[in-house]
Structure formats: C-alpha cells, structure tokens
Amino acid sequence: MTGSGFKDHFSQASSLYAARRPTYPAALVDYLADLAPRTALALDAGCGTGQLSGLLARRFDRVIATDASAAQIASAVPHERVEYRVTPAQASGLDSGSVDLITVAQAAHWFDLEPFYAEVRRVARPGAVLALVTYGILTIDETVDPVFAEFYWTVVGPYWPPERRHVEEGYRSLPFPFAELEAPPLSIELAWTLDALVGYLDTWSAVRAAEKALGASPVPAAREALARVWGDPARERPVRFPLSLRAGRV
Numbered sequence: 001m002t003g004s005g006f007k008d009h010f011s012q013a014s015s016l017y018a019a020r021r022p023t024y025p026a027a028l029v030d031y032l033a034d035l036a037p038r039t040a041l042a043l044d045a046g047c048g049t050g051q052l053s054g055l056l057a058r059r060f061d062r063v064i065a066t067d068a069s070a071a072q073i074a075s076a077v078p079h080e081r082v083e084y085r086v087t088p089a090q091a092s093g094l095d096s097g098s099v100d101l102i103t104v105a106q107a108a109h110w111f112d113l114e115p116f117y118a119e120v121r122r123v124a125r126p127g128a129v130l131a132l133v134t135y136g137i138l139t140i141d142e143t144v145d146p147v148f149a150e151f152y153w154t155v156v157g158p159y160w161p162p163e164r165r166h167v168e169e170g171y172r173s174l175p176f177p178f179a180e181l182e183a184p185p186l187s188i189e190l191a192w193t194l195d196a197l198v199g200y201l202d203t204w205s206a207v208r209a210a211e212k213a214l215g216a217s218p219v220p221a222a223r224e225a226l227a228r229v230w231g232d233p234a235r236e237r238p239v240r241f242p243l244s245l246r247a248g249r250v
Contacts, residue, residue: 022188023051033059036100037127043099045089046107050076057081066092090115099123108132109166124250130178134167135188135241143229151222159209170244178248188241194233198223
C-alpha cells in the first residue's frame with residue numbers, strides 16, 4: 001500500500017480481505033463529500049480491495065482508487081465510476097489541481113508519508129480535503145470481548161508489525177501537516193456470526209506472521225475459544241469498530 005519499500009502484508013490473502021473486511025458507514029462518505037469543494041473526483045489511495053472506493057462513488061462522479069498491490073486490486077469489487085490503478089500512493093498519475101477529496105482508509109500507517117503528502121498537495125484543487133481513516137479494535141459484548149482481547153494482544157500480539165500501533169492510537173501520532181477539521185463521532189456497526197468474526201481474524205497480518213513463525217495458524221484455536229462464549233454459531237451479535245478520522249484542508 002506504499003510505493004518503494006512497499007510492505008506487502010495483504011496480497012497473499014487478498015480474496016479473504018475483500019470478502020471479510022468490514023465496510024465503512026455511509027455517514028463517513030456523506031461527511032467527507034459535504035466538506036469537499038466539489039464532488040467531481042476523489043482519490044482513494046492505498047485502496048486495498050476497495051472497501052471505501054465504491055462507497056465514495058455514491059457521492060463522487062469519478063473515483064480513482066490506487067494500491068501498490070496488484071493482488072489487492074485484482075480482488076476489488078468493480079464499480080462503473082471507480083477506476084482501479086496498481087501504483088504507489090505517491091504516484092497517482094492524476095493531473096495537478098484536479099482532485100476534490102483524497103482518502104486513505106486503514107492504510108496510512110503503511111505509507112511513506114512525506115512523498116505521499118507531496119502528491120496530495122500536487123493533485124488537490126483549492127480547498128480539497130484529505131482524510132486519513134482507521135478503524136480500531138472491535139467490541140462485541142462483555143462475554144466475547146475478553147476472549148477476543150486475549151487473541152489480539154497475547155496470542156498474535158507479538159506478531160503485529162510495528163506500524164499497527166498507529167491504528168491502536170487512532171492515527172493521533174501520525175504527522176498531519178494540514179489545517180485539521182473537527183470530525184463527528186463515527187463507527188462501523190455490524191451484525192456478525194461466529195464465522196464472520198473468525199473470517200475477519202484470518203485477514204490479519206499478525207495471523208499470517210504467526211502462522212509463518214509457528215508453522216500453523218492460530219485461528220482454529222481462537223475459534224474454539226470464541227465458540228465457548230458465543231453460543232449458537234449462527235447467532236448474529238452486534239459488532240462495533242470505532243472510527244478515527246484525521247481530516248484537513250489541503
């Protein structure tokens with residue numbers, strides 16, 4: 001999701017990523033579209049498999065979605081107003097002064113931010129908005145959360161890339177040299193079965209690293225532990241991901 005020095009933690013599981021990662025709320029897109037000077041063109045950098053790109057197309061005439069991973073782009077859901085490009089975040093190929101909104105969803109912690117911010121300044125039209133979006137650690141309820149936390153922090157905790165701390169901190173420690181805008185409280189609200197939750201765990205970079213180090217995936221044991229507190233695996237439980245947003249005028 002970056003360019004040179006690209007740390008590819010996700011290409012190997014791109015189809016899982018596309019199917020099992022959460023999507024973003026419409027309220028996020030509406031907030032950003034209302035801030036933008038126009039709704040002609042949005043750039044979704046580090047788009048992965050397009051979880052945000054297609055939603056942006058509901059409010060923007062055209063969306064360019066870029067990612068350095070060809071496998072991620074190949075697994076993205078097509079949309080008539082979204083053009084996917086395999087290219088680093090700092091090399092969008094767009095015309096100078098052409099973009100109304102630049103978004104980075106769950107990817108800014110992988111970027112070399114200095115050249116990316118230079119690209120943002122180049123492509124942004126006057127008054128354009130940049131938004132770095134990340135969703136934090138999910139919560140479900142008092143019975144499931146401790147089991148989930150044990151897996152996240154203890155079982156696979158040692159295998160998270162160091163950049164993951166930026167997600168845990170809600171991107172507050174990332175440099176953001178733009179006139180920052182106050183964002184409303186937002187969250188991703190879902191209803192998941194046990195299999196949906198376990199499928200999401202299986203997309204984590206820490207799981208891939210643990211699997212490589214240990215010789216076996218830690219996910220089956222996690223499923224057993226979660227099943228003991230979940231009850232009927234087909235039961236849907238409410239899942240909440242808190243959203244953190246750094247938005248600013250370019």
